[in-house]
Amino acid sequence: MESHSFHPRLAELISKYPKSAGALFQTFNDVTLAQKWTDIQVLELSKCGRGAIKGLRPSLTAGEPPSTCVVVPCGLAESLSTSWIRGAFAALDDQLADAPETLFVAICSDDSSIVYYKITKGIMKPQV
């Protein structure tokens, strides 16, 4: 991982929060190279003890503009709770002027599979 070109961008967060280093690196890699997000910023959520990634996600339908999304990586072995998720939203509110109403949780596995879950504050009607 150290020799990967992305490592310097994440080095500070990797050394500060070593437990979530693998998940952060894998998510950053996936989001940048495979999902093709643009305008990527790495944020620090000290309340959750990890880093998060914010960027512009290209829209699936042609013609629509990309949307700003925030993804919080975590490992498969970790246990999440609703207070953890609330903490993540609170930390984002502190950091960003226009904090999004939804965030993505990226659950990373050892074999590099990532499953993304979309979490919204409060009840949200699913899109048709």
Place this chain on the structure above:
Amino acid sequence: MSLIQPSSRSKQKSSQKSSARRTENNRIYAHPLPIIFAEPSEPSFLRKTLHFLGVSASDILNPHCQGVLDVATRSVWVLDMKDAMILWQRGFFGKGDLSRSEPSWLARQINARKLAKQGEIRVMTSEEVTAKRRAERKQFKLDRAKAMAAATAEAEAAFQQGRIVSTVYAADGTRMIPSAATWKPKDGTQPDQDPPRVEEDEEDEEEPMVNVEHLQLTLQEAFFLLWNFDCLSISNPDGDTLTLLQIWNAFQNVHIPCPTLAPMIDPPQHRRFDNPFLVNYAIYHHYRSFGWIVKSGIKFCVDYLLYKRGPIFSHAEFAIVVCPVYEDPADQDGSPFELNNASPFSWSWLSTINRVNSQVQKTLILSYVTIPARSRVSQDILSSPACFAHYTVREVVLRRFIPARMRD
């Protein structure tokens, strides 16, 4: 490249592969393991005699792949693409870290470039096939919604006037609301057209693409290849090759939280039977030794998926949930590892997992691994892989029983 399938506009379902593709797949994925037994074309007399007596004296061809241990992601990376394709094609080991299964990131970038330049791509990776199918399905749903709205409006207008119109068939006899079987995607290009000729000097301007993808092996897959077949050698990030004993220690130490992310090759301070690496390896080895292809099951809420021949050939039939059982409950209380599903889980959780897997036609299997008691078995046995003889695996198959329906 092996992953390339010719794009076909025929109405065959994806499960009915053409026989040419099947033959091609059978040729590429012929070997179930990375090592190959090769018979020389002209066997000597000694070989023939041994063969007659039932002793096989064929040569073993070992690909000798290289991997690097990465502690942060708890995996072994295979950076050389040639080694990566060998491990994938012979046994479906590992996963491309930027792809769905087979490392295809570079192929997708090249295809994206070709699409921008020529407007169509002839050969597609599995991710592109899926994306195309999803886009078509989305378009079909939009068309159907529009047709339904139009039919409703027409029926309303007719009702106002006192007429009755059919909402199923239009005046010319075709169905008004498209169904999945009859809908055809509307696009201008014909697949049989030749792509427009590209000027030769345009191609020289583009720089060659660097492949940033690697094949990621889990610790269990890496140890399986290394210990049983000796076809993988693992080095630490500095480049030094690790010995079997160092790897044995490092793989267990990966699960012990540590501030530095360097591989720890000294024996763990307190050896424990419930180290997640050992527990998961016992399961992995158990199913691999029966010939199943074992892959991660994170997408279906389970621990592992079992494939009969490989993901290329058919969908996984079985979904495995690993349930570690402590022979001595006192071991669990003092354990630094919180193994998943070691405590009984609720009926609602079990039902959820079973429903998810039934919907995708997989059978749920609960695999109980017994973790030996520290009081009965000495911890010195953990200094080598011989400890696996003390783990046992039992399976319980779970199927939902619906008394009303299952009598017929």
